Amino acid sequence: MRNIKLTIEYDGTNYLGWQKQKNGATIQGTLEEAIKLLTKEEIELVGSSRTDTGVHAKAFIANFKTNSTIPADKFREAINHKLPEDIVIIKSEEVDINFHSRYDAKGKTYSYSIINRDIYPAIGRNYLYHIKKKLNINSMKEACKYFIGTYDFSAFKSSGSSVKTSIRTIKDLHIDEENEIIKIYVTGDGFLYNMVRIIVGTLLMVGNNKIKPEEITNIIESKDRQKAGICVPAKGLTLEKVYY
Amino acid sequence: MRNIKLTIEYDGTNYLGWQKQKNGATIQGTLEEAIKLLTKEEIELVGSSRTDTGVHAKAFIANFKTNSTIPADKFREAINHKLPEDIVIIKSEEVDINFHSRYDAKGKTYSYSIINRDIYPAIGRNYLYHIKKKLNINSMKEACKYFIGTYDFSAFKSSGSSVKTSIRTIKDLHIDEENEIIKIYVTGDGFLYNMVRIIVGTLLMVGNNKIKPEEITNIIESKDRQKAGICVPAKGLTLEKVYY
Missing domain, CATH: 3.30.70.660 (Pseudouridine synthase I, catalytic domain, C-terminal subdomain)
Incomplete structure (x- = not known):
């Protein structure tokens, strides 16, 4: 099991904020679907915070755990390929298995x-x-x-x-x-x-x-x-x- | 007959450029429709140039002739009220009857x-x-x-x-x-x-x-x-x- 950290830029205009919900598209929901298409796993994407509807991010941090063998830095391109143009992974990297985007934020x-x-x-x-x-x-x-x-x-x-x-x-x-x-x-x-x-x-x-x-x-x-x-x-x- | 000069900001993303055409929405076409709704006249809006599909403007200049009695500076708000949010009149003013947005541009x-x-x-x-x-x-x-x-x-x-x-x-x-x-x-x-x-x-x-x-x-x-x-x-x- 590996822990992958993502740095994400997004234009929040068309999203109901970060956190997944049933009423419409969210950043977390859109990213999780893209990653699941790639890894064929039930992953959970942990975000550094919950941004509200319409809020943007230049370097939001999120992480997920995976058994995929995709090299850590290749996740960026592979996930971007499955995302709409208003969400872009800036960087993907492997981090310590205990790293938590929200709890570890200083x-x-x-x-x-x-x-x-x-x-x-x-x-x-x-x-x-x-x-x-x-x-x-x-x-x-x-x-x-x-x-x-x-x-x-x-x-x-x-x-x-x-x-x-x-x-x-x-x-x-x-x-x-x-x-x-x-x-x-x-x-x-x-x-x-x-x-x-x-x-x-x-x-x-x-x-x-x-x-x-x-x-x-x-x-x-x-x-x-x-x-x-x-x-x-x-x-x-x-x-x-x-x-x- | 008066000559009204408009200073216009627009986000060209969703338009086929300035010049009117039948294939889809243009800046000129959208503005002319808005002005016609207001003045109930067949006006022609002369633009300072023809911008291409997707090009933006912070201060495009256009002018039209009208018999409307609306005060010149009130056209701004009145036209803006009838425009989509990606086209905004910044300023409206009366100019010499011979002013021509394109020919007079230096x-x-x-x-x-x-x-x-x-x-x-x-x-x-x-x-x-x-x-x-x-x-x-x-x-x-x-x-x-x-x-x-x-x-x-x-x-x-x-x-x-x-x-x-x-x-x-x-x-x-x-x-x-x-x-x-x-x-x-x-x-x-x-x-x-x-x-x-x-x-x-x-x-x-x-x-x-x-x-x-x-x-x-x-x-x-x-x-x-x-x-x-x-x-x-x-x-x-x-x-x-x-x-x-």
């Missing part, structure tokens, strides 16, 4: 992309959240630093998930801008349900001059979901990297 | 986007041409300068178009790179049929070390289509700007 980086102009976009519309009103980027950049550290992020968690603790560490949060495109990058040891999208929604409150950057600390300390910003749409979100 | 800037890595992309796959082998970007940048100037570009023209002269002026040609994405920008007073895509194909011969940068001059002087590079796929091409 951290993740996500990006969130915004187009800030008066009219919504045609090009890249599945990857960009449109904001009409000119954002105060300097204030948003200033606000980032108040998120960095180890806190109880209960105020930045949607209901519907059960986790032991809401304490998480944000290692980095920064904003890049080029013309009308704003990209927010966040790195942490783990994220609560919808946490990245609510952090972005809260940064937008700062960008719209509704709250001051330093008020972020009060929102974190309140542990009150009502005090934080909206959960912005999924399509702007991309899983950039998983750390082990 | 120049254009196009961009061409390449992803240079070992595996094809899932994200942005409709906007990127994938090149597997590592390109020599420095040589490509060096080659750019040999294109700049006024020349007979017959070697960089696909057959199938009839034009009076093949002499064109390239004002700028440069390359930006960020990680695995390479963007080639070209500005000229006008372009022959497929000229931008053949220039990119020829720059790729340089990037693959098949020819030296200074050999570009010989290819131009030969006026021989066989000596230039391939016509690269349409999906990497975007009309960035039209100058008047």
Whole structure:
């Protein structure tokens, strides 16, 4: 029995997120079917996290156990051959039999992309959240630093998930801008349900001059979901990297 | 009678190019139908150029004449309301009755986007041409300068178009790179049929070390289509700007 680790890029536009379900196509379901066609085995693909409907990934990590004799690096091409064009295996490799994509993950980086102009976009519309009103980027950049550290992020968690603790560490949060495109990058040891999208929604409150950057600390300390910003749409979100 | 100028962004993936035809959806056809629904007139939309199937535009220019009393700047929202999400009017304005999008165009800037890595992309796959082998970007940048100037570009023209002269002026040609994405920008007073895509194909011969940068001059002087590079796929091409 071997353990195969996959690095996967996908465009989440046409999927109901990562996790298998009966209502429609998912990334996990589509990949498992492709791998089963190849290995003729009942494999189970373990993912590093559950991304929501419409969320994208540049380097999602997953692993599966197999008795197949296909060389580890050949899985990439063989699986890609059976996948639709919106899911691509970037790398396939053999790892220790005990490696677990989810349990062993030490951290993740996500990006969130915004187009800030008066009219919504045609090009890249599945990857960009449109904001009409000119954002105060300097204030948003200033606000980032108040998120960095180890806190109880209960105020930045949607209901519907059960986790032991809401304490998480944000290692980095920064904003890049080029013309009308704003990209927010966040790195942490783990994220609560919808946490990245609510952090972005809260940064937008700062960008719209509704709250001051330093008020972020009060929102974190309140542990009150009502005090934080909206959960912005999924399509702007991309899983950039998983750390082990 | 008024003359309305439109600035249009579109994702060309699902269209048979700009020009109306009976075989399927086009940008011009889709826009004309939307405008007719609005003005209840038989309008004709004049475009700044004919983009091919799969080519995109960030600021295509078109104009139409109308007796409608809709304020010029209100056309934007009114037409957008009747368009699919892959075509967006960025701006609508009234211009001189004699303004003609194509005849009055003084120049254009196009961009061409390449992803240079070992595996094809899932994200942005409709906007990127994938090149597997590592390109020599420095040589490509060096080659750019040999294109700049006024020349007979017959070697960089696909057959199938009839034009009076093949002499064109390239004002700028440069390359930006960020990680695995390479963007080639070209500005000229006008372009022959497929000229931008053949220039990119020829720059790729340089990037693959098949020819030296200074050999570009010989290819131009030969006026021989066989000596230039391939016509690269349409999906990497975007009309960035039209100058008047």
